[in-house]
Amino acid sequence: xxxxxxxxxxxxxxxxxxxxxxxxxxxxxxxxxxxxxxxxxxxxxxxxxxxxxxxxxxxxxxxxxxxxxxxxxxxxxxxxxxxxxxxxxxxxxxxxxxxxxxxxxxxxxxxxxxxxxxxxxxxxxxxxxxxxxxxxxxxxxxxxxxxxxxxxxxxxxxxxxxx
Amino acid sequence: xxxxxxxxxxxxxxxxxxxxxxxxxxxxxxxxxxxxxxxxxxxxxxxxxxxxxxxxxxxxxxxxxxxxxxxxxxxxxxxxxxxxxxxxxxxxxxxxxxxxxxxxxxxxxxxxxxxxxxxxxxxxxxxxxxxxxxxxxxxxxxxxxxxxxxxxxxxxxxxxxxxxxxxxxxxxxxxxxxxxxxxxxxxxxxxxxxxxxxxxxxxxxxxxxxxxxxxxxxxxxxxxxxxxxxxxxxxxxxxxxxxxxxxxxxxxxxxxxxxxxxxxxxxxxxxxxxxxxxxxxxxxxxxxxxxxxxxxxxxxxxxxxxxxxxxxxxxxxxxxxxxxxxxxxxxxxxxxxxxxxxxxxxxxxxxxxxxxxxxxxxxxxxxxxxxxxxxxxxxxxxxxxxxxxxxxxxxxxxxxxxxxxxxxxxxxxxxxxxxxxxxxxxxxxxxx
Ligand SMILES: Cc1cc2nc3c(=O)[nH]c(=O)nc-3n(C[C@H](O)[C@H](O)[C@H](O)COP(=O)(O)O)c2cc1C
Ligand code: SF4
Ligand code: FES
Numbered sequence: 001x002x003x004x005x006x007x008x009x010x011x012x013x014x015x016x017x018x019x020x021x022x023x024x025x026x027x028x029x030x031x032x033x034x035x036x037x038x039x040x041x042x043x044x045x046x047x048x049x050x051x052x053x054x055x056x057x058x059x060x061x062x063x064x065x066x067x068x069x070x071x072x073x074x075x076x077x078x079x080x081x082x083x084x085x086x087x088x089x090x091x092x093x094x095x096x097x098x099x100x101x102x103x104x105x106x107x108x109x110x111x112x113x114x115x116x117x118x119x120x121x122x123x124x125x126x127x128x129x130x131x132x133x134x135x136x137x138x139x140x141x142x143x144x145x146x147x148x149x150x151x152x153x154x155x156x157x158x159x160x161x162x163x
Numbered sequence: 164x165x166x167x168x169x170x171x172x173x174x175x176x177x178x179x180x181x182x183x184x185x186x187x188x189x190x191x192x193x194x195x196x197x198x199x200x201x202x203x204x205x206x207x208x209x210x211x212x213x214x215x216x217x218x219x220x221x222x223x224x225x226x227x228x229x230x231x232x233x234x235x236x237x238x239x240x241x242x243x244x245x246x247x248x249x250x251x252x253x254x255x256x257x258x259x260x261x262x263x264x265x266x267x268x269x270x271x272x273x274x275x276x277x278x279x280x281x282x283x284x285x286x287x288x289x290x291x292x293x294x295x296x297x298x299x300x301x302x303x304x305x306x307x308x309x310x311x312x313x314x315x316x317x318x319x320x321x322x323x324x325x326x327x328x329x330x331x332x333x334x335x336x337x338x339x340x341x342x343x344x345x346x347x348x349x350x351x352x353x354x355x356x357x358x359x360x361x362x363x364x365x366x367x368x369x370x371x372x373x374x375x376x377x378x379x380x381x382x383x384x385x386x387x388x389x390x391x392x393x394x395x396x397x398x399x400x401x402x403x404x405x406x407x408x409x410x411x412x413x414x415x416x417x418x419x420x421x422x423x424x425x426x427x428x429x430x431x432x433x434x435x436x437x438x439x440x441x442x443x444x445x446x447x448x449x450x451x452x453x454x455x456x457x458x459x460x461x462x463x464x465x466x467x468x469x470x471x472x473x474x475x476x477x478x479x480x481x482x483x484x485x486x487x488x489x490x491x492x493x494x495x496x497x498x499x500x501x502x503x504x505x506x507x508x509x510x511x512x513x514x515x516x517x518x519x520x521x522x523x524x525x526x527x528x529x530x531x532x533x534x535x536x537x538x539x540x541x542x543x544x545x546x547x548x549x550x551x552x553x554x555x556x557x558x559x560x561x562x563x564x565x566x567x568x569x570x571x572x573x574x575x576x577x578x579x580x581x582x583x584x585x586x587x588x589x590x591x592x593x594x595x
Contacts, residue, residue, distance in 0.1 A: 126412055
C-alpha cells in the first residue's frame with residue numbers, strides 16, 4: 001500500500017497534478033503495475049492527488065479500453081478482431097491461442113503470465129492476421145506461429161526464473 | 164518494414180526511402196528537408212498562399228480544405244492557441260499514419276511546425292493512439308532531436324516563432340479520433356464528442372482556438388511549400404490535387420501502403436499497385452474507407468479516386484483504406500464484424516447510434532443465423548437510415564452509411580438468408 005502510494009505519487013508529480021494529465025497518469029500507473037492494471041487504491045490515490053472525485057477518475061478510466069481496472073497477466077496478447085484480420089484467419093489464431101494458454105478471449109492465465117484480449121485494428125492489416133504481444137506486432141501469422149510465440153515467451157520466463 | 168511499395172515514373176510527396184528504419188534528421192535535411200520551414204519563416208504569407216493554391220484537403224476523413232482552416236485560425240484574435248496533430252488512426256484497415264510516424268517523422272514535424280507558425284500556435288500535441296508504442300517513441304525522439312537542432316522549441320531557426328510539442332497517448336478509443344472527442348480526451352475527460360459549432364478553430368482545447376489536422380495532411384505541407392503549388396497540382400486532378408496514401412489490404416497479391424495520385428481508379432489501385440487478385444477467385448467487393456466507409460461491387464471500381472466523382476457515386480475515400488474481398492468472402496460476415504466494431508466503440512451518448520446499433524446487431528444476428536424475414540431487412544434499412552441521419556457525431560452517421568451501402572449493392576445476400584425468401588422471389592418469378 002505504501003509502495004503503491006509512493007509509485008502513484010511519483011508519477012503524478014512527474015506528469016503534473018492537473019486534470020489534463022489524468023489519462024497519461026492512468027496509463028503510467030497501469031504500466032508500473034506488475035499486474036498491468038489500475039487498482040482501486042490507485043484510483044483513490046490519483047483522485048486525492050488531483051483533488052478530484054473518485055467517480056471522475058473512474059469515469060475516465062472506464063471509458064478507455066486500453067485501461068484495465070482488473071488485474072492482468074504479465075504479457076498481454078492482443079488479437080485483432082476487425083474485418084481484414086477476421087477474413088485472414090483470426091478464428092484459427094484465436095483457437096490456437098486459447099488452447100495453448102488454456103484460457104478464453106478476455107481471460108488471464110492462473111499463473112498471471114498471460115492475458116488474452118480481442119482488440120481493434122493494430123494498423124497491421126498488410127500482414128493480417130496480426131496479434132500484438134506487449135509492444136511487438138506479429139503478422140502473417142499461422143496458428144502454429146502463434147503457438148510458437150507463446151512458447152518462446154514461456155521459455156524466456158522460465159529462464160528468468162532460474163537465473 | 165519493406166512493405167511500402169511504389170510505382171516508378173512519377174513525382175511523389177512522400178519519400179519513405181527504401182530502408183526499413185526511420186529516415187534520420189541528417190538524411191532528411193540532405194534531401195531538402197527543412198527548406199520549406201525556412202521559406203515559411205521568411206515569408207509566412209506566401210507559404211499560406213501556396214497551401215491554399217495547392218488545394219490541399221484534410222486526409223483524416225472529412226477532406227476540409229487545409230488552407231482555409233489555417234486562414235480561419237488567423238482570423239481569430241485570441242493570443243493563446245494550440246495545434247493538435249491527429250495521430251489516433253483507428254479506422255480499421257488503415258496504417259498510413261503509422262508508416263509516416265515510423266519512417267519519416269521529420270517530414271511530419273516539419274509540416275506540423277509550419278502549420279503551427281501559420282496558425283499562430285506556440286503549443287501543441289501529437290495525439291498518438293496507444294496501440295502504436297513504436298510510433299510514440301519515434302516521434303518523441305524526433306521531437307527532442309529537432310529541438311536540439313533549433314528546429315523546434317523557442318525561436319525556431321533564430322526567428323521569433325516558437326513551438327513546444329508534447330506527445331499525448333490515446334488509450335484505445337476509436338471515437339477519440341473525432342476531433343472534439345480528442346480534445347476532451349486531452350483535457351482528461353471521457354473521449355465523447357462535443358456539439359459543433361463552436362468548431363475547434365473557434366473554441367478548442369481548454370476553450371482556446373485549436374488547429375487539428377491529420378498526420379498525412381501535415382506531412383504534405385513541406386513538399387507543397389518547397390516545390391510549390393504548381394508542382395503539386397501536376398499530381399492528381401483539378402478537383403483533387405496531389406496524392407493519397409492508400410492502405411491496401413485483403414485478397415490482393417501485394418498488400419501494403421502506396422502513394423497514389425488522385426484520379427487513379429480503384430481498379431487501377433487493385434491491379435497496378437496491388438498486382439491483382441491473390442488467388443484464382445474473382446473479386447466480389449471492395450470496402451473503401453474502412454469500417455465507416457462503403458462496400459462496393461466490382462462495377463463501381465472504375466470510379467476515379469477523386470473527391471467530387473466519389474461523392475457523386477456515394478463513395479467515401481475517408482482514410483484511404485482499401486480492403487479487397489474475393490468471392491469466398493461473405494458480405495454479411497463483413498457487416499457483422501463492423502457492427503460489432505461500432506457497438507464496441509459507440510459512446511452511447513445519443514439514442515440513434517446507441518439503440519440503432521443494438522437493433523441492427525440483433526437483426527444481423529438473425530440474418531446470419533438464417534432466422535430473419537424480409538420484413539427484418541426492411542427494418543434494418545430503416546434503422547440504418549435513422550442512424551445515418553440522426554446520430555450526434557460522425558461515428559453513428561458513418562456506421563449507418565456503411566451499412567446502407569452493403570444493403571444497396573448486396574441486398575440479395577441478405578435476402579437469400581431470409582426464411583421467407585422463396586416466397587418473395589417466386590412473386591418476382593426468379594429463384595434464390
Ligand atoms: C468517429 C471518427 C473517428 C475519426 N478518427 C480519425 C482519426 O483516427 N484520425 C484523423 O486524422 N481523423 C479522424 N477523424 C476526423 C477528425 O474528426 C477530423 O476531421 C480530422 O482530424 C481533421 O484533420 P484533417 O482536416 O487534416 O483531415 C475521425 C472522425 C470521426 C467522426
Ligand atoms: S453517434 Fe454514437 S459515438 Fe457519436 S455521440 Fe452518438 S452514441 Fe456517441
Ligand atoms: S484489421 Fe487487423 S491489423 Fe488491421
